[in-house]
Amino acid sequence: MKKLINNPKDVVEEMVGGYVKAHPSYVKQLPENERSIVTARKTREGKVGVLIGGGSGHEPGFMGYVGEGMADGVAIGNIFASPSPDPILEVTKAIDKGAGVAYLYGNYAGDVMNFGMAAEMADLEEDIRVKAALATDDVASALKEEKEKRRGIAGEFFVFKAAGAVADFGYNLNDVIRVAQKANENTRSMGVGLSPCSLPQTGEPSFDIGDDEMEIGLGHHGEPGIEKGVIETADKVAERLVHDILADIELNKGDKVAVLVNGLGSTPRMELYIIFRRVEQILNENGIVIYRSYVGDYITSLEMGGCSVTLMKLDEELERTIDHSVDCPMFVQK
Amino acid sequence: MKKLINNPKDVVEEMVGGYVKAHPSYVKQLPENERSIVTARKTREGKVGVLIGGGSGHEPGFMGYVGEGMADGVAIGNIFASPSPDPILEVTKAIDKGAGVAYLYGNYAGDVMNFGMAAEMADLEEDIRVKAALATDDVASALKEEKEKRRGIAGEFFVFKAAGAVADFGYNLNDVIRVAQKANENTRSMGVGLSPCSLPQTGEPSFDIGDDEMEIGLGHHGEPGIEKGVIETADKVAERLVHDILADIELNKGDKVAVLVNGLGSTPRMELYIIFRRVEQILNENGIVIYRSYVGDYITSLEMGGCSVTLMKLDEELERTIDHSVDCPMFVQK
């Protein structure tokens, strides 16, 4: 796959370099570690710090979500690889305002270990209280009985938004984590992959797929899904994705949800809205009320083709987090 | 190319249907014509109406830019085809608040004819004053001596933003058009194409390009560019694009610009920021001051690969239009 890059080994550094130059009023790089980015705006003393992170290649996830109403800082890994503890720790130190720091990330072996090590170091070496909430929204990644093994995909966006909002409201660390965990528990995603991406260093497609095939449940690093089949119409795909979500979370008539139809990278918005159209119909038929919808590229996998559908079941507290305004370089909500 | 669609002939209707269902607090479809979308929010009597439009397949252009601070309504054509006069006229009638309507669109034969016919009909049949400003930012589309023949590409975003802002400020129709034209005259774009898109109806790639080739000056419907060559590094590409822009518009030390690095569809944000990084360096070397930067997919061509660089030279009036807040379904600025 063709790429507009220089040396493949420099892509992350150059992307981050361009990013901070593009949005100097929003974000800045820490001098201690170039993979550590924090908000450029003043944050209130006593506010719980919200730290997000993960591998790069998911832009706007994760660095695009640093700003008012979302995260105070982000630690950036190599492509599809957890950041090491160093940048996590530096961000932790920079964004702690005395009320501790909430770590939000997806449930991947690497992230669990690296964020875990950073949290230990923050506690032992820096005396900063850290608590973590992990996103496990991907229904396809493990059976319901082993829910704690599930990976985080696009639903991470709702977890970030919820925690970011209540941190802004002045919640303490325990409550920020409680809300993040509640957001995660109420969130389910299902994805479909149509075409692979490629790592700049290898140029190899991240997975093999036939010209007429799609892969249900594809992971957002190109990990194989749960089922490969002949490509279906958008309506059929939407039905399948929503069906699997509704089979996994109880949603009754009158329940409110936030909806996210997320593009994986190269799928045009046109197709995302065609998918959304059917999602809305199904929810409507079931009497489920859409409180707010997000359609676009929120967590991607480089130029992968396909999309995911995410539903977050709302209670009043989560509704308020959805309503809260956000001002980040890659996501703004008024 | 694989697509998440139903019947290819329904893609535009279904996209628009999904769009209005996704953002009911932002936009609504006119009962008179389903290709006519207007803001769902109340607009002030006496405000100049801002109407944008063009072919679909460019999302967020154009329907994504209806909202506070941008357009009051949009007329939506088939993929890569100007809308017919009907939806344009319906939008015109709906958004006229007694102060007339400004038509903003790209300089394409089809758009010129259809918007021209609609303007005539608005004047003759509806007694609504209409004036038009056309975007001609694409440096590659005609020589400097024939500037009026140039097409509009990503720079349309700045023209919409400028006109949308001053219409909000309460400018009259003549002044809205004056500012739109000034924005256009101060705006230049240059694009590069890496990989084609395909129309849902044909499935054929919009252009042929070798595995190691790029096309400088590619049009945003896949029209062939001015030069095909071996693919270069991101830095070299950025240098070429900025060079061609700087050769076309006078920018001196201390001049301020707004920058847009626009993805054509499937190019990841990672690559756009790598391009931006070099653009910023060059401007910086030349003493040109970046007032604000936009990096992302602003005007696309379905899943085309590549990007464009746009610079708008600013005076104080245009600075204020850049600063103005915007609240649209696909673009928000606080």
Add this chain to the structure above:
Amino acid sequence: MEFTVSELKEYFNSVVNMIEEQKDYLCELDRKLGDGDHGVTMSIGWQAIKESLNNELLNEEDCGKVSIKVGKTFLSAVGSSVGPLYATGFMRGAKVIKNKTVLNGEDLAQFWLAFGKGVKERGQADVGDKTMIDTLEPFVNVLEEKFNDYQEFLSAFSEAVDAGEEGMKSTKDLTSKKGRSSRLGERSIGVQDPGATSAYLILNEFFNFVKSRSVQAN
């Protein structure tokens, strides 16, 4: 000669079929010069016309009203460059055949002359710009001259269509000037203009249609 409103509708229906057959070819030409949609656009437009012929126009007896409706339907369905061009053509043509249920040779000649001139006026393109005008302008000129000379429609139309064909072919060697492919410059040389091609095909379809009728009539 006599040409009834049902024949007019039949002709339009035959264009619908012809365009479906030529769709891919027209897209392929536009893919090389423009945005690759010309066949799709023509198909969308003519399919809409087919709809209209099978519904609102089913009992319409006025040739003028049929032509107006064909033009408007095409325009509403496609927009695009060709929408206003063909719509203007068919609406100008409609003026000279309005209130008529049967057309004679003179009517047909005037219809196509008005059609061609309407397109030209709307598009403001010149011969040599690599557009459908390269087909239509020589077609109009020869039709006007030869119908004056012969006072017989089919022979004049036949020569006019030949002139249109020549014009169409000449676009191969031209650089694009108007429309979405104008940026292409030198590289547009060698490919025939899609709009010039479909315009010729529509004219030629009329010639074949009328010829087969007059053979039957003999």
Add this chain to the structure above:
Amino acid sequence: MEFTVSELKEYFNSVVNMIEEQKDYLCELDRKLGDGDHGVTMSIGWQAIKESLNNELLNEEDCGKVSIKVGKTFLSAVGSSVGPLYATGFMRGAKVIKNKTVLNGEDLAQFWLAFGKGVKERGQADVGDKTMIDTLEPFVNVLEEKFNDYQEFLSAFSEAVDAGEEGMKSTKDLTSKKGRSSRLGERSIGVQDPGATSAYLILNEFFNFVKSRSVQAN
């Protein structure tokens, strides 16, 4: 037997080269099971170690400090799953060889045992989960037992590496449980785990390195 700090560094350098050679193969395995980056990640990590060996570590005489620095450098450069795993391994190994410039057979055995146990403790994976633990756990068990029996490093290590190889190969027939490929279920059967593969290669590289030295020494 004697193993000097320069030999330790030489060994690490030989891993650098080996990983460069195996990079594509490791990516290919991960492409089938996970996100396709394992070779890239290992390469980034070991290239960073090479940097370090050629700079800060150039005059370092303490085997323990070399191993700590190798672990930390790898972790900082890669993060990922393998970063914490290898970093913990090399840092635990460092403890048993600290303040030493020359290592004997006992030191080497203890180094690798601590290494393997460190990885296991960090990752909390079990044999059968289709991870590098399938290589490392049998390796550790055999090394411990055989070194006890023989009190001779190279023979014990040789058998331990063989056990690691067996373990690595066994991952082919396993379903993924830990790490990014666990969603794959049944479909992961048939492909060898990339992390188990690179772990084996690193151990085997040590065996070859020491063997060639002892042959030279004879």
